[in-house]
Amino acid sequence: MIPMNCISPPGLEDTKLLxxxxxxxxxxxxxxxxxxxxxxxxxxxxxxxxxRLMTRLYRIDCPSPLELGEYRLQxxxxxxxxxxxQHLNVCPHCEWEVAELTPDVxxxxxxxxxxxxxxxxxxxxMMLRQLRKETREVWSPGIPALSALRGGEKGPITLVTxxxxxxxxxxSSSYGQLSIHGQVAVDDYELWNGTTVELRQTDAPQRKTxxxxxxxxxxxxxxxxxxxxxxSDPVALIHKHQVLFWMVERKQ
Amino acid sequence: xxxxxxxxxxxxxxxxxxxxxxxxxxxWNQASDTQYCFELFRRAIANHDQVAWDKVITLYQWQVERWxxxxxxxxxxxxxxxxxxxxxxxxxxxxxxxxxxxxxxNLAAVLxxxxxxxxxxxxxxxxxxxxxxxxxDEGEEERNPPGQDQVQVPEEFLQNEEFWRLVQSRxxxxxxxxxxxxxxxxxxxxxxxxxxxxxVFRDIDEIYQCKSNVLARLSRDPEIKxxxxxxx
Numbered sequence: 001m002i003p004m005n006c007i008s009p010p011g012l013e014d015t016k017l018l019x020x021x022x023x024x025x026x027x028x029x030x031x032x033x034x035x036x037x038x039x040x041x042x043x044x045x046x047x048x049x050x051x052r053l054m055t056r057l058y059r060i061d062c063p064s065p066l067e068l069g070e071y072r073l074q075x076x077x078x079x080x081x082x083x084x085x086q087h088l089n090v091c092p093h094c095e096w097e098v099a100e101l102t103p104d105v106x107x108x109x110x111x112x113x114x115x116x117x118x119x120x121x122x123x124x125x126m127m128l129r130q131l132r133k134e135t136r137e138v139w140s141p142g143i144p145a146l147s148a149l150r151g152g153e154k155g156p157i158t159l160v161t162x163x164x165x166x167x168x169x170x171x172s173s174s175y176g177q178l179s180i181h182g183q184v185a186v187d188d189y190e191l192w193n194g195t196t197v198e199l200r201q202t203d204a205p206q207r208k209t210x211x212x213x214x215x216x217x218x219x220x221x222x223x224x225x226x227x228x229x230x231x232s233d234p235v236a237l238i239h240k241h242q243v244l245f246w247m248v249e250r251k252q
Numbered sequence: 253x254x255x256x257x258x259x260x261x262x263x264x265x266x267x268x269x270x271x272x273x274x275x276x277x278x279x280w281n282q283a284s285d286t287q288y289c290f291e292l293f294r295r296a297i298a299n300h301d302q303v304a305w306d307k308v309i310t311l312y313q314w315q316v317e318r319w320x321x322x323x324x325x326x327x328x329x330x331x332x333x334x335x336x337x338x339x340x341x342x343x344x345x346x347x348x349x350x351x352x353x354x355x356x357x358n359l360a361a362v363l364x365x366x367x368x369x370x371x372x373x374x375x376x377x378x379x380x381x382x383x384x385x386x387x388x389d390e391g392e393e394e395r396n397p398p399g400q401d402q403v404q405v406p407e408e409f410l411q412n413e414e415f416w417r418l419v420q421s422r423x424x425x426x427x428x429x430x431x432x433x434x435x436x437x438x439x440x441x442x443x444x445x446x447x448x449x450x451x452v453f454r455d456i457d458e459i460y461q462c463k464s465n466v467l468a469r470l471s472r473d474p475e476i477k478x479x480x481x482x483x484x
Contacts, residue, residue, distance in 0.1 A: 014464040057436040065375035069368035246306035
């Protein structure tokens with residue numbers, strides 16, 4: 001039961017309680033709060049009020065990271081640049097984020113050394129190719145071979161993720177949308193039967209379906225654009241195999 | 253430059269091949285020509301060429317993944333990493349307009365924006381996590397259980413904006429506005445307020461007095477109490 005009065009009325013002032021909540025109260029205040037339930041309850045009420053204010057108001061007018069990035073790249077209007085500059089003078093959070101948004105353009109010594117080694121190795125490879133008169137197609141880990149159009153006029157395409165081929169075909173449906181027919185090319189279809197497949201596209205709710213007993217799946221009325229397909233691994237359930245591509249509008 | 257090899261007159265397929273080759277040269281620290289990759293981006297952004305967009309994603313997905321992985325103090329799982337890659341390309345597609353392309357002039361500037369989209373995506377994730385932490389400290393986890401998407405819906409954002417205007421209407425002077433803004437929006441301590449706003453306050457005691465007056469006034473205001481759920 002909460003007492004009606006302080007043990008030594010009229011009780012601590014709110015300024016003292018606020019200092020206590022910030023961890024900077026004097027010794028006398030701390031000693032009193034160790035003994036007085038009434039003042040303790042007042043402090044808790046103040047803490048609740050402050051916390052709820054912060055929940056509502058935290059970073060209420062901070063620019064988004066996108067806008068901070070455009071500020072850093074000087075792509076905003078002059079007036080908005082000035083607004084953000086003034087905001088950065090008082091907001092430590094945004095000031096820190098602007099520093100985070102700046103790409104690292106000054107390689108350190110070890111990075112320079114690495115680039116030098118890679119460059120020398122690259123020149124050696126070029127010399128070997130010239131000696132063997134290889135064809136013009138250049139291929140290295142990290143730069144994928146250019147694949148067929150996704151959703152264009154050509155037929156099914158195959159994308160490989162984590163060593164698993166995923167065959168995708170696209171067909172026009174109504175109002176410029178597409179249906180996606182996919183299949184996971186694996187040996188043990190029984191293992192993959194019922195595995196979740198997720199479709200993610202810009203400005204559209206995420207959708208899910210399941211692989212059938214032949215490892216196939218289908219999404220109707222997908223829109224052209226940036227597309228991500230994730231397929232859960234039937235063994236390592238927390239892992240997902242993913243492909244990312246731009247689904248091109250298919251001509252009828 | 254002969255017509256056939258001028259980037260503006262090449263097919264998207266040939267452009268993409270040349271871009272891949274020149275990117276390879278760049279990665280091997282050799283002399284490289286950026287005009288092919290720049291023309292590919294130009295067609296994707298200015299011409300809304302979907303095939304060009306697809307090539308951009310194919311050619312730069314590895315770079316975006318690398319930027320996500322190399323973000324300081326950030327180790328997402330492989331699955332989350334791919335989500336950030338998606339979000340980075342999504343931001344780039346939405347916000348790198350033809351007008352910004354015209355201001356960019358070269359491939360380095362375009363890639364700076366793409367890199368900024370990666371960093372912005374990570375920062376947004378951190379802000380949401382931090383907001384979730386603020387909510388949890390208050391016991392808001394009952395309203396927004398962990399694990400659920402913590403994205404602030406537009407209605408909540410508008411309510412907070414409306415609440416902020418309401419609070420501002422209840423403040424008497426610039427000192428009170430400064431204390432409330434700095435304490436609850438910037439979340440800085442009275443000591444930091446004294447440093448950030450020199451000449452506004454005499455000392456820390458004045459800041460505490462000002463804060464105490466504001467909190468007492470707001471706690472008696474029925475509209476404010478309703479917003480904060482402090483009617484009990």
